[in-house]
Amino acid sequence: MSDAAPRILVADDQPDVLEALRLLLKAEGYATEVVKSPAAVIKAVEARDYAMVLMDLNYARDTTSGQEGLELLQKLQAIDAALPVVVMTAWATVDVAVEAMRRGARDFITKPWDNPRLLAIVRNQIELGSAVRAYRRLEQENQLLRGTGKSGPTLIAQSAAMRPVLDVIARVGPSDANVLITGENGTGKGLVAQALHAVSARAGKPFISVNMGGLPEGVFESELFGHVRGAFTDAKADRAGRFELADGGTLFLDEIGNIPLSQQAKILRTIETGEFERVGSSRTYRANVRLVSATNADLQAEVAAGKFRQDLLFRLNTIQLHLPPLRERREDIELLAQHFLKAHVERYRKPITGFDESALDALRSYSWPGNVRELDHAVERGVLMASGKVVRGPDLGLTAGQATPRIEEMSIEEVEAFLIKKTLARCDGNARKAAEELGLSRSAFYRRLEKYGL
Numbered sequence: 001m002s003d004a005a006p007r008i009l010v011a012d013d014q015p016d017v018l019e020a021l022r023l024l025l026k027a028e029g030y031a032t033e034v035v036k037s038p039a040a041v042i043k044a045v046e047a048r049d050y051a052m053v054l055m056d057l058n059y060a061r062d063t064t065s066g067q068e069g070l071e072l073l074q075k076l077q078a079i080d081a082a083l084p085v086v087v088m089t090a091w092a093t094v095d096v097a098v099e100a101m102r103r104g105a106r107d108f109i110t111k112p113w114d115n116p117r118l119l120a121i122v123r124n125q126i127e128l129g130s131a132v133r134a135y136r137r138l139e140q141e142n143q144l145l146r147g148t149g150k151s152g153p154t155l156i157a158q159s160a161a162m163r164p165v166l167d168v169i170a171r172v173g174p175s176d177a178n179v180l181i182t183g184e185n186g187t188g189k190g191l192v193a194q195a196l197h198a199v200s201a202r203a204g205k206p207f208i209s210v211n212m213g214g215l216p217e218g219v220f221e222s223e224l225f226g227h228v229r230g231a232f233t234d235a236k237a238d239r240a241g242r243f244e245l246a247d248g249g250t251l252f253l254d255e256i257g258n259i260p261l262s263q264q265a266k267i268l269r270t271i272e273t274g275e276f277e278r279v280g281s282s283r284t285y286r287a288n289v290r291l292v293s294a295t296n297a298d299l300q301a302e303v304a305a306g307k308f309r310q311d312l313l314f315r316l317n318t319i320q321l322h323l324p325p326l327r328e329r330r331e332d333i334e335l336l337a338q339h340f341l342k343a344h345v346e347r348y349r350k351p352i353t354g355f356d357e358s359a360l361d362a363l364r365s366y367s368w369p370g371n372v373r374e375l376d377h378a379v380e381r382g383v384l385m386a387s388g389k390v391v392r393g394p395d396l397g398l399t400a401g402q403a404t405p406r407i408e409e410m411s412i413e414e415v416e417a418f419l420i421k422k423t424l425a426r427c428d429g430n431a432r433k434a435a436e437e438l439g440l441s442r443s444a445f446y447r448r449l450e451k452y453g454l
Contacts (some may be wrong), residue, residue: 005031006051006126008213011041012088013059020055021175040071043331045079051126052084057100066096068240070103077104083130085408086121086207088113095209145312159329165192173199180316181294183323185424185449186373186430189294190254192323196292197250210242213255213446220263222279231280241277247287257297257308257318257432264309271315291316296431306437326375337363341391352386358393366398369425374409377452416450
C-alpha cells in the first residue's frame with residue numbers, strides 16, 4: 001500500500017446503500033470505490049490493491065440466504081488471504097455470521113448499521129490488515145537478510161582515490177535520486193549501496209538486494225515482482241517480490257547489466273510508475289522504492305550494441321558513482337585487512353593478534369584482481385590456516401612474488417579459482433569479458449565468483 005488514503009471497496013446491489021457508505025467513508029478520509037455484484041468485486045480485487053472490502057452477503061441471485069456472499073468470501077480468500085473483508089446483511093442470523101467468519105470474514109455488520117460502530121470496525125480492520133501485511137513483508141525480508149548474513153555497512157576508505165566516493169555518498173545519499181554504481185567486480189558496490197541507504201530518509205525502511213547476475217531468466221519476474229499460489233509448479237504459496245519487500249526503502253539491483261533485454265521493458269515500467277503485477281495475477285500493486293544499481297559492464301557500449309535499453313539507462317543513472325579498484329587505493333589495503341582480520345578472528349574464535357611482516361608484504365605486493373572481496377577471502381583463509389598468534393605470508397595463499405603453483409598439485413576447485421583469477425587480471429577485472437573468455441554463462445560465472453570470494 002502507498003502513503004495515500006486507504007482504499008476501500010464497497011459492494012452492494014442497492015444504489016442508496018452504496019451512496020450512503022461512500023459519503024460516510026469519504027468524510028472519514030477514505031478513498032472509496034463501489035461495485036454492485038460479486039463478479040465486479042472479483043474483477044476489482046484482481047486489478048487493484050485495497051486496504052479492505054466491505055461487502056453485502058445478499059445479491060440479486062439470492063436475496064436472503066447469504067450464500068452468494070459466502071461463495072464470494074471464499075474466492076476473495078483464494079486471491080488474497082490477508083485482505084480484510086467485513087460482511088453486511090439485513091438478514092442476520094447467528095448461523096450466517098458464524099459461517100461468514102469461518103470462511104474468512106473479519107467482522108459482521110447488520111443493516112441498518114450504526115455509523116460509529118461501522119467506522120470503528122473499518123478503522124480497526126484496516127490497521128490490522130496493514131499490520132498483517134507488514135509482518136509478512138518483514139518475515140520475507142528477514143529470510144533474505146538471513147541468507148546474506150550481512151549487517152550494517154562498514155565503509156573503510158581513507159585513500160585519496162575514495163574521497164570522491166565519500167563526497168557523493170554524503171551529498172546524494174539523503175536524496176531519493178536513483179544511483180548507478182560502476183566498478184570492477186568485488187570493489188564493494190553493495191557496501192556503497194548500503195551506505196547510500198543508511199544516510200537517506202529511508203534508513204529505517206527495508207534495504208533489499210538482488211544479484212541480477214546470478215538470477216536465471218526463468219525466475220526473473222517471480223524474484224522481482226512476486227507470484228501467486230499456483231502460478232507455476234513450485235508456487236505453493238503467495239510470495240512477495242523484491243520491489244514489494246523494498247516498499248518505502250531502497251532496492252539494490254546488483255549487476256544490472258545482466259538483465260535480459262526481454263525483461264528490461266518490465267523493469268522500466270515499474271521504475272517509471274511504481275506499478276507491477278505478481279506472476280500469475282492481473283492485480284496491479286504499487287511500490288515506492290529508491291533504486292540503486294551496480295554494474296561492472298560498460299552500459300553505454302551495451303546500449304550501442306543493442307543489448308541494453310537507453311531509456312532504462314537514463315532512469316538508472318540520475319547519479320553515476322565510480323568505485324576504483326583496490327590496486328588504485330593501496331593505502332586502504334592494510335586497514336581493510338585489519339578490519340577483516342578482527343571479524344574472522346571473532347567468527348572462528350582463534351587467538352590471533354595480527355599479521356607478521358611477510359603477510360603484510362604479500363598483501364601490499366599482490367595485484368588483487370578480485371578486489372576487496374578477494375582480500376576478505378584471503379584474510380579469512382589466513383585466519384583458518386594460521387598455526388600461531390599471527391597470520392604469516394604463506395597462510396594467505398597468495399601467489400604474488402611466488403612461482404606459479406603446479407597444476408598437478410592443486411585440487412579441481414583450486415585450479416578453477418586460479419584460472420578465474422588469472423582471467424580476471426588479464427581482463428582488468430571485467431567479469432563479463434572474463435566469462436566470455438572462459439566460455440561460461442554470466443550466471444554460472446557469477447556463482448563461481450561468489451563461491452571463491454572473488
